[in-house]
Amino acid sequence: MSTVLATVAGMCVLGAAGLLPVLATVGLRWYSVPLAPLAGAVAAGLAATASLTFGGSLLDWFLGIAAVAAVAVFGLLIVRPDLGLRAGPATRSRVSVDRIVGVVGFLAVVVACAWSLRGLRTPTVGFDARSLWVMRPGWFLHSHSQLLIDMRTRNLVLTQSAYPPLLSASVAVAWKITGIHTARLGVTMVAMLDACALAAAALAVVQVGRTAAVRVTRSWLPLAGGVIVAVLLVVIAAGITEPFLTNGYADPLWSLAAVGAVAFGLQLRSDPSTRAAAVILVLVAGMTKNEGFVTAVALVVLVAARSIGWTGIRGARGRVVAPLVVAVCELAALAWWPVLMKAIHARGASSTFSTSQDLAHRTDAVVHGFSPYLHVLVLALPLAVVGGVVLRGVRRRVEVGNDVWAWLALGTGLVAVASALVTGSGAIGPWLLSTAHRITEYPALEGWWIVGVWVVVAVAGLAGQATPDGTDVVAHATPEGTMVHEGELVGVHA
């Protein structure tokens, strides 16, 4: 079997495992397509953790988790047939244009992602990929007792083996089902998962354009704007994450998944579908790498806070319980692996913090080390200020989340990574030299996504001014007071 076929087989298996849970929670949306393999990767990560915790083979756990998820979905549909699969928002007007743009947007993003993976033609295997990410899958296919030895013994020197398992576990599933145990297959699997996370994050921007076209103006401009900006963001993201996008590193996956989680959980209109998409992407980010874990925890808190909102704080119990339950479940899933690493005394499970008095110097070094990779903030910040002051009304009508949420998400991720460097015990110079490019991927990408969303909002603002009849699209109030566009249902399953 060739590597290409093996990669297709691996992605199909991951996609099959994640398909039903994604359809049940996210619904029949275009962004469900890339989310399905990512949900399967989450299942693989949980399977690796369960295998190390309780024994049993990785594949047995993977199939078991996938089966339980499928049974749970079917069971839910039998008990509550009224829930059904979430369909996309139905619109009475411009239905055909909106749907066509949905298809065009999806295809454009897929083509852009495929083109951005052309670096795979060179069969590079990165240093960290070969020493950890696509080496550790072999450990996950060992017996339980041998896996414990692999994780604990000091003779293996690599302390990074305690990093979260999602990526290596996904590769291990592909190795097992295809029988091909090569670093090259590991790299291609990682690249495909990267592409899925990238596509999901880009499709969120397409969705902003579609929502804008429905809510603010009857013009096609926001639709086209969303697609164009999404395609540009894909190409930009590939540039920021290369060569790691195609050489097996974990940094692009957690960074892109975190950006997608922000897009769905904090930027797009908050509804059950987008919140479910955010949950999947948060789990991918947090189960991929330590930096992703810290960022994911912050995102869980931010998404829950947005879902609860002022209404929840003021005492609406119904607005508090569900987001809190979801957040606690997410945190439990994220924390399982790091807690397990402590419990089994895995190599590298304990953090080392600097006791030196040189924090000022280290902070200065980190600021200077990060700066060359974060020039996007020089653009994003003034655009956000102008947009926040003048286009606030347009943004609210498009139902894109307040920009402060995205900036908080960017800031917490940046501060988390910077803090690890400042308080770490490694020599700061070489550490920055070898990692600054990779660990600034998330804030850099997030900065571009903030710019992209503002551009779509601005296009919607322009189109709104140019609407021939000079009126906004009419909205109506539901019994609960939710503003609903003609023919569209919001929060059917809320």
Add this chain to the structure above:
Amino acid sequence: MARQAQSGGRPAASWLRADRDRLVASAPVTHVGSPAGTHRRRPVHTALVAVASALVAVVGLVALGGQALRGSRTVDVQLAHRTVHATSIDNAFYACIDTQAHSLVRPGQSVTFGLTNLADVVNMIMGFGSWVTVADPASSADIVLTLHDGTAAPGTCLGTTVVATSRGPGGRTIVRVGTGAQVPGQGPPPAPPL
């Protein structure tokens, strides 16, 4: 409950589906709460929104386009001859020591890595760390694997060979050298990006 009450006792979802295409509840309102279809526009504010929208859209699109071009060029570096050449040497080196390790370790044998040189341990992990059965404690290993870094010669991987040391009958030390693959030239392989 509220939904059921308003739909005459039908389940909430069917109520919603039944009313999908017609409007319910209160009279139409616009986003500003003014009577339907009579959205009031303030000329100054409208002009300001138009100017700001144009500014943000143009500046943002130009920046996105410029950065996309830059990103595309970055990706193209992966296809450059130099990158391809370095990659082929890197892959050949690790495939070579992997093959040599396979020639030294039989299935079921436990191994440990000789800790004389940290870089060599890392290279061994990268080459064949995924499939060897590591012993714990190290003293219980059937075989101790090390890398011997020397000059370029036939039968070496860029001058490096995998060496296995084990105990034979009577406590005799047996040293074997890996076979089955070679990469001409002098190592180490080019450093990949970290």
